[in-house]
Amino acid sequence: MPNPFAVFTAIKVGTDLLAGFTARKASRAAAGQAQAAAEFNAQIIERDIDLLTRQRQIINSNFVASQGRNAKIFERDVQGKARAGFAYAGFDLSQGTAIEVLRENAREFDYEQETEEFNNAITNMQIDDAIEETKLNAELTRMTGQANAAGLRASGTASLIKSIGQAGRAGMEYYK
Numbered sequence: 624m625p626n627p628f629a630v631f632t633a634i635k636v637g638t639d640l641l642a643g644f645t646a647r648k649a650s651r652a653a654a655g656q657a658q659a660a661a662e663f664n665a666q667i668i669e670r671d672i673d674l675l676t677r678q679r680q681i682i683n684s685n686f687v688a689s690q691g692r693n694a695k696i697f698e699r700d701v702q703g704k705a706r707a708g709f710a711y712a713g714f715d716l717s718q719g720t721a722i723e724v725l726r727e728n729a730r731e732f733d734y735e736q737e738t739e740e741f742n743n744a745i746t747n748m749q750i751d752d753a754i755e756e757t758k759l760n761a762e763l764t765r766m767t768g769q770a771n772a773a774g775l776r777a778s779g780t781a782s783l784i785k786s787i788g789q790a791g792r793a794g795m796e797y798y799k
Contacts, residue, residue, distance in 0.1 A: 643786025650779025654772035661768020
């Protein structure tokens with residue numbers, strides 16, 4: 624008949640090793656899940672890049688359309704009305720006050736167009752910054768997932784090493 628302590632020691636060694644391998648396997652699975660979750664979150668964050676790029680295209684299209692529309696409105700409404708008013712009053716449109724008013728109107732229009740262009744450039748810079756921030760957030764999310772996964776894998780390896788040590792200690796105590 625086998626020694627009962629030897630059987631219990633063998634069972635203890637076996638369960639310690641099994642616990643270590645199980646903990647390591649669970650930690651590796653959790654590490655994989657942590658990385659997958661981080662990648663999924665990063666992809667959701669990166670989706671904003673496409674939205675920001677579309678927003679930029681819309682803003683720039685609206686800017687170009689607005690510039691053209693403003694030029695037509697300026698020529699038709701502002702300058703046209705000024706010319707018509709001066710001509711109706713009998714002023715010579717090629718010199719004097721009438722031409723000065725038209726030039727002043729043109730300078731004001733140019734200023735407004737340049738201001739719109741500047742504002743559009745600022746909006747594009749803000750979108751560029753938002754895109755860069757989004758890329759960095761996605762990368763940080765991936766790095767966090769990798770760090771969590773590495774920690775979980777290390778924890779599993781530590782559990783395995785601990786259980787091997789416990790199993791070895793149990794075996795050595797039996798053979799003392």
